[in-house]
Amino acid sequence: xxxxxxxxxxxxxxxxxxxxxxxxxxxxxxxxxxxxxxxxxxxxxxxxxxxxxxxxxxxxxxxxxxxxxxxxxxxxxxxxxxxxxxxxxxxxxxxxxxxxxxxxxxxxxxxxxxxxxxxxxxxxxxxxxxxxxxxxxxxxxxxxxxxxxxxxxxxxxxxxxxxxxxxxxxxxxxxxxxxxxxxxxxxxxxxxxxxxxxxxxxxxxxxxxxxxxxxxxxxxxxxxxxxxxxxxxxxxxxxxxxxxxxxxxxxxxxxxxxxxxxxxxxxxxxx
Numbered sequence: 001x002x003x004x005x006x007x008x009x010x011x012x013x014x015x016x017x018x019x020x021x022x023x024x025x026x027x028x029x030x031x032x033x034x035x036x037x038x039x040x041x042x043x044x045x046x047x048x049x050x051x052x053x054x055x056x057x058x059x060x061x062x063x064x065x066x067x068x069x070x071x072x073x074x075x076x077x078x079x080x081x082x083x084x085x086x087x088x089x090x091x092x093x094x095x096x097x098x099x100x101x102x103x104x105x106x107x108x109x110x111x112x113x114x115x116x117x118x119x120x121x122x123x124x125x126x127x128x129x130x131x132x133x134x135x136x137x138x139x140x141x142x143x144x145x146x147x148x149x150x151x152x153x154x155x156x157x158x159x160x161x162x163x164x165x166x167x168x169x170x171x172x173x174x175x176x177x178x179x180x181x182x183x184x185x186x187x188x189x190x191x192x193x194x195x196x197x198x199x200x201x202x203x204x205x206x207x208x209x210x211x212x213x214x215x216x217x218x219x220x221x222x223x224x225x226x227x228x229x230x231x232x233x234x235x236x237x238x239x240x241x242x243x244x245x246x247x248x249x250x251x252x253x254x255x256x257x258x259x260x261x262x263x264x265x266x267x268x269x270x271x
Contacts, residue, residue, distance in 0.1 A: 006077050012058035013051035013078055017043035020115075021088050022264055023079065024050045027097030027122075028189050029151055029178045031057030034096065037253040038260055046264060049082055051075070053102075055185030066188055068105035068196045075106050079113060092267055094118040094211070094260065097220065097246065098189060104199035111206065116267035118211030118260070121246045123221050124229050126198040135190045147183040151175055160217035160245040170250060203232040210236045211263045213256065215244035237263055 004011045014032055022042065024035040032050040042048045054074060055061035062070060079091050090113055095103040100122025107114060127135065142150045155178070156164065156171050163170055203210065210233045214226040230238050239259045244251040 004074075004077055004081060006054070006074050007062060009054060009060040009062055010058075011051065011054060011060070011074055011078070013049055014039065015047070015049045015082065017046050017048045018086075019046045020092065020264070020267075021047040021049060021079075021082060021086060022092040022094065023075065024048065025075065025093065025095040025099030025102060026050075026053065026056065027095070027099045028193070029155070029181060029186065030096070030174075031059075031177060033057065033177055034174075034247075035249060038249055038257055041257045041261060042264065045261070047082070047086055047088075049078060051078055053099075055188060056181060061182070061185050061188065066192050068101050068192055069108075071102045071192070072106040072109070075102060076110055079110075083113070090115040092116045092118075092264055094120055094264075095122055096120040096249065097122050098193060100124075101193065101196055101199075104202055105196070107202050107206065108199065111202075114208070116209040116211070116263070117206075118213065118263065119229075120211075120213045120256075121215055121218055121221050121248060123225055124199045124203050124232075125225060126196055127194055132194050135194050139187050139190055142183050142186055147181050147186050148175075148179060150186065151178050151181070157219050158246040159251060160215070160243060162217075162243050163245065163247075163251045170247075174247065174250070200229065200232055203229060204234075206233070207235060209263065209267050211259070212236060212238045213241065213248060213259060214238065215241045215246055215248050215251070217243075217245045220246045 026034045031052045052059040093103045100119040155175050241248040241252045249256045
């Protein structure tokens with residue numbers, strides 16, 4: 001699997017398959033392995049690229065404070081390299097949670113490179129005062145108690161009650177994915193999320209396909225928020241996961257695989 005040098009830091013990403021390129025971008029407190037079920041399916045039909053964001057998985061943390069725009073430049077560097085090497089002109093982007101925020105920051109500068117994108121349990125709205133306060137309290141908790149304790153406290157809330165009841169191991173598995181994240185990584189992400197801009201204008205003006213995947217029981221991106229942003233987009237596909245919270249790619253993986261494949265296949269065909 002390749003590494004990319006970005007600002008003197010090594011950025012790792014998985015890449016397999018051939019065909020129309022797609023990047024799957026993970027969210028906060030995760031690494032690219034969150035997409036394991038989708039990666040195995042989609043690589044049979046597409047060129048699938050799954051990065052570890054800086055400070056997650058096998059990628060090194062960037063220096064200093066960062067913004068969503070900084071992470072979007074990492075995405076741009078990967079896209080430039082792989083589009084060039086695979087003789088492709090455009091790419092599809094799918095972002096989970098914070099990964100969606102990064103994709104929206106990418107679109108502010110590089111919309112011409114994108115033939116479609118998806119927000120997977122994600123939002124184009126900036127943090128409101130309540131959300132900012134929650135993140136600031138999270139930073140204080142991490143500084144006092146450490147990254148692992150924070151993840152052990154917050155990860156269970158990402159799943160629906162049904163998911164936890166039917167598959168208790170699922171919480172432990174996600175904590176295991178995130179257990180090597182440092183306090184510095186989590187804090188850098190949280191500060192970047194606090195300061196990110198509202199990007200709803202992108203939903204209103206993007207004229208190519210947009211995918212929304214929404215968990216009915218999502219505590220991180222509430223249903224009313226998701227419903228509001230869906231109506232902003234002129235060209236969209238919307239799917240609701242009836243049993244999922246914020247981690248639908250695990251909670252209802254077969255449905256998510258179907259929705260992603262159909263969307264990406266349709267987007268590739270339309271371009």
